[in-house]
Amino acid sequence: MDNVKVGFIGAGGNASGHMEQVNGIEGAKIVAVCDVMKERADERASEYEAKAYADYRAMLDQVEMDALYVSVPPFAHTEAELIAAEKGVHLFVEKPVALTLEKALEINRAIEQAGVLSCVGYQLRYGDTVDRAKQFLQGRTIAMVTCNRWGGLPPTPWWKVMAKSGGQLVEQTTHNVDMMRCLAGEIVEVYANYALRTLTDVEGLDVPDVGAISFRFENGAIGSLTTSCALTQGGGTGDLNILVKDAVLKWAVESISADPGEYPELEAEVAPSPSIDAVFIEAVKTGDGSKIRSPYSDALRSLDVTLAANRSAREGKPVQTYYAASKG
Numbered sequence: 562m563d564n565v566k567v568g569f570i571g572a573g574g575n576a577s578g579h580m581e582q583v584n585g586i587e588g589a590k591i592v593a594v595c596d597v598m599k600e601r602a603d604e605r606a607s608e609y610e611a612k613a614y615a616d617y618r619a620m621l622d623q624v625e626m627d628a629l630y631v632s633v634p635p636f637a638h639t640e641a642e643l644i645a646a647e648k649g650v651h652l653f654v655e656k657p658v659a660l661t662l663e664k665a666l667e668i669n670r671a672i673e674q675a676g677v678l679s680c681v682g683y684q685l686r687y688g689d690t691v692d693r694a695k696q697f698l699q700g701r702t703i704a705m706v707t708c709n710r711w712g713g714l715p716p717t718p719w720w721k722v723m724a725k726s727g728g729q730l731v732e733q734t735t736h737n738v739d740m741m742r743c744l745a746g747e748i749v750e751v752y753a754n755y756a757l758r759t760l761t762d763v764e765g766l767d768v769p770d771v772g773a774i775s776f777r778f779e780n781g782a783i784g785s786l787t788t789s790c791a792l793t794q795g796g797g798t799g800d801l802n803i804l805v806k807d808a809v810l811k812w813a814v815e816s817i818s819a820d821p822g823e824y825p826e827l828e829a830e831v832a833p834s835p836s837i838d839a840v841f842i843e844a845v846k847t848g849d850g851s852k853i854r855s856p857y858s859d860a861l862r863s864l865d866v867t868l869a870a871n872r873s874a875r876e877g878k879p880v881q882t883y884y885a886a887s888k889g
């Protein structure tokens with residue numbers, strides 16, 4: 562395929578970044594942009610000489626495209642992916658892929674039946690440090706994984722409403738959960754405690770501002786993660802540590818080390834990450850999806866873990882992930 566024609570559903574902050582990237586890729590052309598806030602679609606579409614729509618059904622009906630980005634809030638993943646897949650359009654879907662696992666499984670079936678490529682926006686997976694970490698962990702027994710993500714409150718209005726975003730773990734800390742899965746394997750059991758302690762003065766907010774979650778991995782390792790959106794004035798932290806015999810692997814997107822000891826596979830300078838958009842567009846161009854590190858079928862397992870945590874917090878007891886339950 563010489564020229565990849567790309568459509569967008571959602572023209573908000575995140576989509577705008579992807580549009581810039583796609584526009585900079587040779588052989589890719591943004592042909593249509595849809596947003597229920599039509600003025601947003603108009604603005605972005607005029608920038609890229611594309612067609613603007615307020616209704617994605619009309620866009621998918623009228624515009625021929627090879628690939629579609631779906632970058633809408635979690636609650637808004639409804640029919641677009643299903644229609645696009647049926648039309649043979651390859652899909653880039655932003656995380657979290659949906660707000661319920663039923664919807665994600667339905668979309669996954671449609672993708673698999675149609676045989677289209679899919680890529681989910683877990684861009685952390687493309688870092689050089691991920692390859693190094695995997696190399697380091699090869700042949701070592703993972704004992705424990707710990708992770709903390711403490712930050713602030715994103716400005717998008719839907720984010721603070723549990724029924725729209727799913728809360729911080731589902732919406733944002735999903736990146737960290739995804740990285741835990743990527744490096745340490747599938748998660749089979751989750752026990753979560755949530756509380757709303759400091760953001761009680763934020764109008765309309767009903768998401769917890771702190772969460773502490775315990776995990777059991779399929780390979781027998783255990784893990785924990787804390788998450789918070791209470792730091793509204795900036796600051797925060799993000800770390801991921803993996804304990805193996807005699808060493809702690811300290812992973813971050815741009816740095817990696819193990820303590821104590823010297824490990825040649827961790828020493829070399831960290832290479833810049835490729836753009837996830839370049840990987841996706843190249844996959845569409847060539848029909849070869851092997852470089853996509855987070856296809857929809859994998860990404861929905863990160864949703865599974867975070868939704869299991871929400872359920873656990875509601876029920877006050879450990880719960881199995883769907884992944885574990887469906888394996889019996």
Ligand SMILES: NC(=O)c1ccc[n+]([C@@H]2O[C@H](COP(=O)([O-])OP(=O)(O)OC[C@H]3O[C@@H](n4cnc5c(N)ncnc54)[C@H](O)[C@@H]3O)[C@@H](O)[C@H]2O)c1
Nearest residue numbers: 571572573574575576596597598632633637655656682717
């Ligand atoms: N991968 C990443 O690192 C990353 C970073 C930021 C955001 N995101 C994800 O991107 C998604 C969008 O986030 P955002 O920050 O751009 O939010 P946003 O609110 O800025 O943009 C979302 C847009 O979708 C539009 N929209 C909602 N329903 C629609 C529908 N049915 N049809 C067409 N348009 C619709 C809204 O009007 C809005 O303009 C979220 O899932 C978020 O988690 C991912």
